[in-house]
Amino acid sequence: MRKINQLKMIFDSRSINESFSRMAVASFCSQLDMTVDELGDIKTVVSEAVTNCIVHAYRNEIGNIYITCTVFENGVIRITIRDKGCGIENVKQAMEPLYTSLGGDRSGLGFSVMESFSDKLKVRSKVGVGTTVTIEKKIMGKVK
C-alpha cells in the first residue's frame, strides 16, 4: 500500500480532548470523500481508543496520547493511537465484550465498538510501557 498523506499529533490525556481528537482525525480523513456513515465510524473508533488512554492508561496522571493517521492510495485509512501509560496485563480479557476493570458507568464495550466500526483492529500492550491500538478501515466513499 502506497502512503499518500499522514497526520501525526500529540496531545494531553485530558477528557476535553476526546472531542478534539475525533474531530481532527475525521477532518483529516475527509479528503477521501467519505460518506457521513464512514465519517461517523472514524469518529467513533478514535473516541473509544482515546477514552481508553485517558480512563485506563493514564488513570491517575496526565500523559501524552500519540495519534498517527495514514491515508493510503487504495482508500485504506490506518489510525494508530498510542500511549505510554500503565499497559494492559491481559489484552485478550480486556477485549472481551462487557469486561471492564473499572466498573461504575463504564460499559466494557469500547473494544467491541472499535471492532464493529473498523475492518482491522490490533492491540499491542506491555505493562508499564504502554499500549498501541491500530485500526484500519477501507473507505468506499460516496457513490458517484
Added chain:
Amino acid sequence: MSVTIKQKNNIMTAQIKGEIDHHTVPSIRDAIDDAFVCAENVTELVIDFSEVTFMDSSGIGLVMGRYKLAFANGKALRVINLSERDYKIMKMSGIEKLAKVSKKGE
C-alpha cells in the same frame, strides 16, 4: 451539550442535546439524576436522543446507569429517537432486553 427536562403527567423526559462521550457524560448524568430524584409521581423516565450529534460507548454506560436508578426506584426507562448508529451501539449492551429502545421515526 445540554439536557432539557420536562414532565408531563407521570412521564419525565430528558432530552440530550450535543455529544455524548466520557467527557460529557458526568454533567448529563447529574442533570438527569438530580431531576429524577426530585421529581414527584414519575413512573417512567424517557431519554430522548433526537438532538444527539455523536455518541460512543460512554452512552451505553449512561443509559445502563439510568436504567439501574429507575429500576431501583420501581420506575421504567425508555430510550427514544436513537440514530441508526447509536441504536447499533446501544444494542451491543443488550439494554433492549431491559428497557424499551427505539430509533428515530419509530
